[in-house]
Amino acid sequence: MMNIVLLGAPGSGKGTVSNLLEKTQNMAHIATGDMFREEIKNKTELGKKAQEYIDKGNLVPDEITINMLKGKMNEYKDSNGVVFDGFPRNIKQAEALEQMLKDKNQKVDLVLFLDIPDEEIIYRTVKRRICSNKECGAIYNLEYKKPKVDGICDICGSKLIQRKDDNEETITERLKVYHEQTKELIKYYEEKKLLYRVKLHANINITEEMTKEWLKSYNENR
Ligand SMILES: [Zn+2]
Numbered sequence: 001m002m003n004i005v006l007l008g009a010p011g012s013g014k015g016t017v018s019n020l021l022e023k024t025q026n027m028a029h030i031a032t033g034d035m036f037r038e039e040i041k042n043k044t045e046l047g048k049k050a051q052e053y054i055d056k057g058n059l060v061p062d063e064i065t066i067n068m069l070k071g072k073m074n075e076y077k078d079s080n081g082v083v084f085d086g087f088p089r090n091i092k093q094a095e096a097l098e099q100m101l102k103d104k105n106q107k108v109d110l111v112l113f114l115d116i117p118d119e120e121i122i123y124r125t126v127k128r129r130i131c132s133n134k135e136c137g138a139i140y141n142l143e144y145k146k147p148k149v150d151g152i153c154d155i156c157g158s159k160l161i162q163r164k165d166d167n168e169e170t171i172t173e174r175l176k177v178y179h180e181q182t183k184e185l186i187k188y189y190e191e192k193k194l195l196y197r198v199k200l201h202a203n204i205n206i207t208e209e210m211t212k213e214w215l216k217s218y219n220e221n222r
Pocket of ligand 1: 131132133136137138153154155156157158
């Protein structure tokens with residue numbers, strides 16, 4: 001059993017790393033945002049409760065999130081562990097997660113921090129283009145993953161567009177919020193000697209070998 005908390009700014013490659021860990025380590029990936037959407041869509045008890053808070057413009061209490069995570073973890077009993085993506089976001093949540101895992105005789109084994117310079121995240125995000133055909137949803141990058149024909153999707157031939165949020169101002173704001181939230185959390189996990197920092201750059205494609213190497217080197221150096 002190995003539980004990994006994934007930390008990193010929006011656009012740092014957390015999705016890619018999660019998918020690779022899922023595939024190579026037989027781990028379950030719990031993205032808290034997706035989990036919320038799913039519970040609300042399926043109108044589960046917890047989903048309905050969460051919706052009430054959201055409707056009132058309030059934050060969903062940690063207790064609800066923790067109970068959702070508990071349920072999710074029970075669905076994934078056969079996996080080798082869980083990758084937590086999007087939770088915890090603060091120390092209080094980190095402590096709640098710890099307690100929840102402790103009740104299952106488990107713990108957070110590793111906090112993988114994808115550290116990539118802000119300016120590179122901004123640069124990469126403004127260069128992102130997505131296929132306007134929602135069924136396709138292919139993602140391109142004018143710098144790192146160009147389409148064969150300018151402005152046209154390789155797969156379905158639809159026009160490529162830029163997401164409204166993929167502009168410098170929005171990303172800068174999002175990064176600011178992210179740093180404010182994560183600063184304390186990074187310190188917290190550093191003190192617990194659980195943090196493994198991976199320095200990344202926007203032009204690097206994260207590979208299966210890289211994730212294996214990180215886990216190996218973390219285990220050797222702890
Ligand atoms: Zn397409």
